[in-house]
Amino acid sequence: MADAERTPVFTTQQLRKRRGAKWERYSGDVIPCWVAEMDVPVAPPIQAAMERIVRGQEYGYPLRDGDRAELAVNRAFARRMQNRFAWTVDPNDVFTCTDLVQTSFASVLAFSDPGDKVVLQTPAYPPFRDAIEGTGRVLLADPLRDDGSRYVMDLDRLARTIDARTRMLVFCHPHNPTGRVFSRGELEAVGRLATEHDLIIVSDEIHADLIYPGRTHIPLASVSPEIAARTVTITSATKSFNIPGLRCGALHFGAPSLKQRFEARVPRKLLGQPSIAGIDATVVAWDECQPWLDSMLASLCDMRDRLADRMRLELPDARLYVSEATYMAWIDFAALRLGMPAGQFFLEKAGVAASPGESFDASCADFVRLNFATSPSILDEILTRMVRAVRSNVVAA
Amino acid sequence: MADAERTPVFTTQQLRKRRGAKWERYSGDVIPCWVAEMDVPVAPPIQAAMERIVRGQEYGYPLRDGDRAELAVNRAFARRMQNRFAWTVDPNDVFTCTDLVQTSFASVLAFSDPGDKVVLQTPAYPPFRDAIEGTGRVLLADPLRDDGSRYVMDLDRLARTIDARTRMLVFCHPHNPTGRVFSRGELEAVGRLATEHDLIIVSDEIHADLIYPGRTHIPLASVSPEIAARTVTITSATKSFNIPGLRCGALHFGAPSLKQRFEARVPRKLLGQPSIAGIDATVVAWDECQPWLDSMLASLCDMRDRLADRMRLELPDARLYVSEATYMAWIDFAALRLGMPAGQFFLEKAGVAASPGESFDASCADFVRLNFATSPSILDEILTRMVRAVRSNVVAA
Numbered sequence: 136m137a138d139a140e141r142t143p144v145f146t147t148q149q150l151r152k153r154r155g156a157k158w159e160r161y162s163g164d165v166i167p168c169w170v171a172e173m174d175v176p177v178a179p180p181i182q183a184a185m186e187r188i189v190r191g192q193e194y195g196y197p198l199r200d201g202d203r204a205e206l207a208v209n210r211a212f213a214r215r216m217q218n219r220f221a222w223t224v225d226p227n228d229v230f231t232c233t234d235l236v237q238t239s240f241a242s243v244l245a246f247s248d249p250g251d252k253v254v255l256q257t258p259a260y261p262p263f264r265d266a267i268e269g270t271g272r273v274l275l276a277d278p279l280r281d282d283g284s285r286y287v288m289d290l291d292r293l294a295r296t297i298d299a300r301t302r303m304l305v306f307c308h309p310h311n312p313t314g315r316v317f318s319r320g321e322l323e324a325v326g327r328l329a330t331e332h333d334l335i336i337v338s339d340e341i342h343a344d345l346i347y348p349g350r351t352h353i354p355l356a357s358v359s360p361e362i363a364a365r366t367v368t369i370t371s372a373t374k375s376f377n378i379p380g381l382r383c384g385a386l387h388f389g390a391p392s393l394k395q396r397f398e399a400r401v402p403r404k405l406l407g408q409p410s411i412a413g414i415d416a417t418v419v420a421w422d423e424c425q426p427w428l429d430s431m432l433a434s435l436c437d438m439r440d441r442l443a444d445r446m447r448l449e450l451p452d453a454r455l456y457v458s459e460a461t462y463m464a465w466i467d468f469a470a471l472r473l474g475m476p477a478g479q480f481f482l483e484k485a486g487v488a489a490s491p492g493e494s495f496d497a498s499c500a501d502f503v504r505l506n507f508a509t510s511p512s513i514l515d516e517i518l519t520r521m522v523r524a525v526r527s528n529v530v531a532a
Numbered sequence: 533m534a535d536a537e538r539t540p541v542f543t544t545q546q547l548r549k550r551r552g553a554k555w556e557r558y559s560g561d562v563i564p565c566w567v568a569e570m571d572v573p574v575a576p577p578i579q580a581a582m583e584r585i586v587r588g589q590e591y592g593y594p595l596r597d598g599d600r601a602e603l604a605v606n607r608a609f610a611r612r613m614q615n616r617f618a619w620t621v622d623p624n625d626v627f628t629c630t631d632l633v634q635t636s637f638a639s640v641l642a643f644s645d646p647g648d649k650v651v652l653q654t655p656a657y658p659p660f661r662d663a664i665e666g667t668g669r670v671l672l673a674d675p676l677r678d679d680g681s682r683y684v685m686d687l688d689r690l691a692r693t694i695d696a697r698t699r700m701l702v703f704c705h706p707h708n709p710t711g712r713v714f715s716r717g718e719l720e721a722v723g724r725l726a727t728e729h730d731l732i733i734v735s736d737e738i739h740a741d742l743i744y745p746g747r748t749h750i751p752l753a754s755v756s757p758e759i760a761a762r763t764v765t766i767t768s769a770t771k772s773f774n775i776p777g778l779r780c781g782a783l784h785f786g787a788p789s790l791k792q793r794f795e796a797r798v799p800r801k802l803l804g805q806p807s808i809a810g811i812d813a814t815v816v817a818w819d820e821c822q823p824w825l826d827s828m829l830a831s832l833c834d835m836r837d838r839l840a841d842r843m844r845l846e847l848p849d850a851r852l853y854v855s856e857a858t859y860m861a862w863i864d865f866a867a868l869r870l871g872m873p874a875g876q877f878f879l880e881k882a883g884v885a886a887s888p889g890e891s892f893d894a895s896c897a898d899f900v901r902l903n904f905a906t907s908p909s910i911l912d913e914i915l916t917r918m919v920r921a922v923r924s925n926v927v928a929a
Contacts, residue, residue: 160595
């Protein structure tokens, strides 16, 4: 892709001036590639929406389309599911929220009791573990399995570990951190398993928009009415459209009875309210920013391949799982015998802050999750530093 | 106060252009004085903070002072309580939230069980009733009593109605809608009652900054360690600094054991996250905007008196409780025999949308709550319309 067509990326200098966790958490010279945030300006319609709020000082109780503003998110979610995934959704089955950590806690509290077991496929986004273990539930870890080319589920093994106290499955689709996009067959199998064992599924689909060519996202709840009836889908525009600090998300109940069960334990108003900034940004992102995202995805695909190419040439013993979705790569450095957890190694020896594999699963200390949503020059610098650190390490050993 | 010194107020034309509930909910010509929002621009430091976020597109995961941004709210709350009320607060005893409806639901869920009784002094902010009855608790209404000049509590009567299933008191201080600022003696009496009956108190102090000359706000939890140990204080900068759409508030636990009890039922992460807009606006409001608020309060005091003076002259049979705090007046029109609920009367006959009294208590249909946080000319138009409607009504009858 020609540079002229690329989505613009902030310079390092611009990034270091912002008051953000990604670039400020680590000291001066460290280059971050950890938290799931992109080093790019937002889509122009989002920026225009934010400027309009600030210009008019529209900080009061907001109406949109003559209705409470947060309902606009529900309607935008329904439009987007229809347009992108041909999935028909009733806006009345949607609740807004501020973030998906909140909704994962809420779902676990709503659909299980302390002492109940909740399945989590590992490696996993760390807050899911908190939502299970931090609420007194028992985590039933179901490791994804490397089939030689990618991670797959082993549902037969899972079926054998499920027992009468197992109530829920926290599902992540597309999968973070492995970058898998599950096929219809895999989703049907998950649905059968959940139906047989009467599990409620929380399906985190926040990466559904970040799919690379050759793959298609199928919302789990769209697969069949039976699966929908036991599925809560949680999503947000914050990852794809780079607005996590604005805090806005949605949860969709695949059946009214599911919403009723949820609300009996977690009243809608307990979830609070997203700000008007989060609401307007989300609605504009979902309704108007797909051309921007298409262009962004082309850039991200280039970056994904650039990373994979350099790794293959310069660190051939590292095992990179080529992402089918997400702007994160999941990389196993076990064969390089780094002598310490990979995250720590690259932070200390290379000045590169990736997400440590052990934060996704205790067994994954040889891994890092590397966020490649940045400019070619920053990614090149990250890789150059990593390669140099590995080579120095080999020499030193 | 000379007009030149007044805080600027938006014009009707500007107000009608914004996408807000206050000015858009009712059709064209109706003048709103219902929801608790002021018709004024925000303090310049708040606007500067919003402009900085938008200029830098700081929509990522935010850090402030090298820490998770929401913790800056906790520290700003502690600074403000110290500086304004000489109340020493540990920021670790504070949780952020998005709005106080959320925290009232959360507190009721945390400190009572379905079927338990929760005391609410009436008339009351309507969402408090939802938080009690909507979660399966039993509302024990404790009517405030007109002592001839103002509303007072009748704690002896309340003590007789409390029973073994009574677990909590939802307290509103300063009181909405009556505008009362409770004295130290009254707060001590509330504390004694709560201690004797082992009640947890949720103290809504969102109007604590909107106090008129001659009155002083005393945070309930600051009265004594015994009271603090059973008090959850909920507050927000949104009312005083006119930023309700940005959604940010705080809840303070008067003792660590209270926080632990709360969190065992309502994990911190279940409350979600305020947006960076809400966080920055709140911190700047509390830290930098007191001079603006001092000036605003002088304007509001003028408006309060202007309203009272005209009511006395032109509608002498209406009973206006002069607000000790808040920018709302609580007015009883019973003696005017309007022939329908006062809120409905003024909406239909005067084109004035005040908050209907019956939304605060079923017995208060002859009342309205009138928001006077607007310009003298808009307030004059509201009053002129109301007076005209009452006079036409008398002629017609």
